Amino acid sequence: MTPTATKTPPITYARRGRLIGCRGWCNPQDKKRHKSLKMPRRSVMSGMGVAGTAAPLVDEPESKLFSSLVRQWKDETLTLSSIEEIALHPAYQRIIGMGPAVVPWILRELEAEPDQWFWALRALTGEDPVDPGARGRIAEMSRSWLSWARHRGIRW
């Protein structure tokens, strides 16, 4: 399925105000309306983290927390081949738990280095633009997601 073939309306998240101001993740029509709004800082509740992890737990700017979790995830899943183990890693799950606002950041990671971000993207967007014939082809799957995002007007 090509990204344009999907019937889901583009970025309904932004209409609900959940992703406003997050690196262009909004409908182009909404851009002007939401231009003045900024991504709020969000406190991550103490105790939600994973014991023994290096990721900060409280009052961390979202982007810094995201970067920290990405580093931890990449480092601790480096030698894994199991997609389940890679995706169920606590840092990866915390990234998913940050919500759809992190999708542009994930796309940026994916563009810089194709990696196992597909599970998170599917969980966060409810979509899967990857052709079944491309299963396992990481570079091609990454291109499909980036193309899907461009068609949706998502910037990263």
Next chain:
Amino acid sequence: MSCTITSLDSTLYNCVAWAAGDSDRFWWPDSQGIGYWPQNAPREVTANAFISAFLTLGYEPCEGGRLEPGFEKIVIYELHGKPTHAARQLESGRWTSKLGKWVDIEHDTPEAVVAFPKCANYGRPIQFLRRQRPT
């Protein structure tokens, strides 16, 4: 006993792909349909599914990892009842492994890979398979 790094790191393929001779795809029978898995093999993370995947490539179960001229062998690893890793025997008798999303290495024995940094969670070899070595 020695291990040698033989490639740059790559997120594009993993151990099962490398054992199968494929460096273009990430092989895994995940429930989400993200990884590649042969159509005729069960899409489940079990030793039987891994054996079935290699059967589709012409492999057959065999005893042990000693070098047999004319045959190419692979080995499947397991930890806590779940497959974790696969390696392929080279014509020299050494073994080659792709370490997840990291590098390829060569190791003297199937067991030696577990001593490599961050690879202790591969567990132990549980099944060897062989096929006529492609010419």
